[in-house]
Amino acid sequence: FRWQEQVRRMLRLSEEDGRVVAEFQAMHAAAREAGFGRIFRSPTLFEDMVKCILLCNCQWTRTLSMATALCELQLELKCSAGTEDLQLRTPPIREHKRKRSKNQNVRVKLEKKFTELECLEDPRVETAQDTRVATGTSDVITHLEADEKLASLPQVAPETGSVCQSFDSSELSLEGCIGDFPTPEELANLDEDFLAKRCGLGYRAERIVLLARSIVEGKVCPQNLEEMQKMSLPATEELSTIPSTYERLNNELTTISGFGPFTRANVLMCMGFFHMIPADTETIRHLKQCHEIASTIKSVHMELDKIYGEYAPFQFLAYWFELWGFYDKQFGKITEMDPSTYRLFTASALKKQHRLDRK
Numbered sequence: 001f002r003w004q005e006q007v008r009r010m011l012r013l014s015e016e017d018g019r020v021v022a023e024f025q026a027m028h029a030a031a032r033e034a035g036f037g038r039i040f041r042s043p044t045l046f047e048d049m050v051k052c053i054l055l056c057n058c059q060w061t062r063t064l065s066m067a068t069a070l071c072e073l074q075l076e077l078k079c080s081a082g083t084e085d086l087q088l089r090t091p092p093i094r095e096h097k098r099k100r101s102k103n104q105n106v107r108v109k110l111e112k113k114f115t116e117l118e119c120l121e122d123p124r125v126e127t128a129q130d131t132r133v134a135t136g137t138s139d140v141i142t143h144l145e146a147d148e149k150l151a152s153l154p155q156v157a158p159e160t161g162s163v164c165q166s167f168d169s170s171e172l173s174l175e176g177c178i179g180d181f182p183t184p185e186e187l188a189n190l191d192e193d194f195l196a197k198r199c200g201l202g203y204r205a206e207r208i209v210l211l212a213r214s215i216v217e218g219k220v221c222p223q224n225l226e227e228m229q230k231m232s233l234p235a236t237e238e239l240s241t242i243p244s245t246y247e248r249l250n251n252e253l254t255t256i257s258g259f260g261p262f263t264r265a266n267v268l269m270c271m272g273f274f275h276m277i278p279a280d281t282e283t284i285r286h287l288k289q290c291h292e293i294a295s296t297i298k299s300v301h302m303e304l305d306k307i308y309g310e311y312a313p314f315q316f317l318a319y320w321f322e323l324w325g326f327y328d329k330q331f332g333k334i335t336e337m338d339p340s341t342y343r344l345f346t347a348s349a350l351k352k353q354h355r356l357d358r359k
Contacts, residue, residue: 006043006044007043009041009042009043009044010040010041010042010043011038011040012038012039012040012041012272016230016272017038017272020037020272020274020314021037021038023314024037024274024311024314024317024318025037027310027311027314028311028314028317028318028321030321031317031318031321034321036317036321037317039269039270039317039320041270042181042270043181044181044222045222045223045225045226045267045270045271046183046184046211046212046215046222047181048267048270048271049211049222049267050070050181050208050211051063051067052263052266052267052270053204053207053208053211053258053263054066054067054201054204055262055263055266055280056204056260056262056263059346060282060343060345060346061343061346062200064342064343065200066199066200066201066204067181068178069198069199069200069201070181070182070199071178071179071180071181071182072177072178072179073179073182073195073198073199074179074180074181074182074186075177075178075179075180076179077179077182077186078179184211184212184213184215184216185212185216186212187208187209187212188209188212188213188215188216190209192205192206192209193205195208195209204258206258207257207258210257210258211256211257211258214256220256225249225252225271226271228245228248228249228252229245229249229271229272229273231245246268246273246275246276249268249271249273250264250268253267253268262278262279262280265277265278265279266278269316274313274314274315274316274317275312275313275314275315275316276315276316277301277304277308277315277316277319278316279297279300279301279304280297281297283300283304283319284296284297284300286322286323286326287300287303287304287307289326290322290326291303291307293307304319307319327345331344331345
């Protein structure tokens with residue numbers, strides 16, 4: 001079943017994932033004692049890719065709000081009574097009335113005249129229009145006929161648990177509801193400006209729509225990327241002249257519009273490559289606050305290698321274990337917190353807490 005595959009992906013339950021956890025815990029006693037080693041991810045690679053885009057150039061609270069807005073939009077798309085409310089990128093096709101030439105008008109008039117003469121000569125001849133008027137029928141099915149046809153159809157039970165089993169679009173209220181994460185097919189035909197405004201995505205809307213269209217059109221195939229990852233050559237391979245799987249996948253992702261180094265590193269981490277640590281301002285803050293190391297975006301990778309290099313090729317797992325251990329100390333046990341409090345994990349909140357601790 002597809003949902004089982006998605007759960008296995010989210011929880012990293014494959015044999016390869018188990019091997020990675022065992023090897024990492026063998027070199028990291030604290031992680032083994034805590035049972036740490038499986039990094040949660042999305043049900044699909046597409047969702048991971050979009051969420052990695054949402055991490056770029058913004059605060060954590062905005063990342064959460066954008067992801068939430070996309071799920072709310074998905075429910076609106078799913079429950080929409082018609083397409084008139086959707087901002088599709090393809091403009092509606094206009095119906096053009098062909099203008100008749102003067103000669104065509106003359107021909108039509110003559111044909112009509114001959115028909116009238118034939119009817120006068122033979123009273124038994126009726127035009128199709130006369131027949132419809134006499135019998136009270138038309139070429140268009142009446143509402144009564146449509147209702148009768150629908151009533152004669154077998155009743156189909158609605159899907160169990162469906163959010164939109166039956167509703168009146170005029171009374172539909174989605175307040176407080178949230179849907180699934182939208183699929184490439186649901187996003188591909190949306191207008192970028194509409195998506196940016198509806199979900200607060202800014203420039204990211206164009207990148208997300210382009211990614212969705214590339215997948216729908218077959219230019220980007222997430223399944224092929226994941227299959228390539230399974231045929232993995234060691235990422236730390238130095239002697240081989242064949243590029244590592246990481247390098248090949250990184251090159252593939254480079255061709256996707258808007259996928260810079262940070263986004264690519266996050267996507268590849270989600271795919272199972274843990275030797276690279278996606279670094280941003282939060283990484284720099286963590287090194288300064290926990291290791292008293294002042295670094296920049298240019299020097300941070302060198303500092304990360306010094307600290308976590310001993311755990312190769314699982315440097316990211318060691319870093320993530322330490323980072324979330326720090327969050328636990330600052331905010332309490334995160335696994336027991338309500339999701340509504342996830343917005344607290346901001347750099348400003350951590351700096352404020354750090355100042356209080358120093359006092």
